[in-house]
Amino acid sequence: MANVNKVILIARLGNQPELRYTPSNHAVAELRCAVNHTWQDRSGQKQEKTDWFSVEVWDKQAENCEKYLTKGSQVYVEGRLSNDEWTDKDGQKRIKTKIIAERIQFLGARGEGEGRSTGPQGDGQARSPARSAAPGMSDAVEPFPADDDIPF
16 A cells, blocks of 8 residues: 655745755754634634644755744644654654655745745745755746645
8 A cells, every 4th residue: 555645735934944064064943934724613613723734945945044034934734744753851852743845835925924025936846855856957937826726
């Protein structure tokens, strides 16, 4: 049987992207993304819940995220779930689930969100180090998928 590990989000950034570099000089950005869910309870009252997700973006797209996204920016993210496991200073085993972005696109108008107001409409392909383009290959820009390409 085949396995599937796929996540699709349209979310807003809860803070500025955090960019760092690995020892092998790969750029990594961490995005804290919020997705709101609203519904009516049995008494007819509107309820709202916000779910928070950590999204990890690699290489050129990570640099673009840090350069052009700000708190409140809206993004489309396609990726996969991954777990980081470690033991904390008290000896407790910890697990953090995050999304590794395989594709990310900036949504909304330029300057939407807080802060900076310049930059491209920001779309493209994020790649993990194992999927990075070979030297000399371009970082091709992919348009936002047409409505009939979105699986929901």
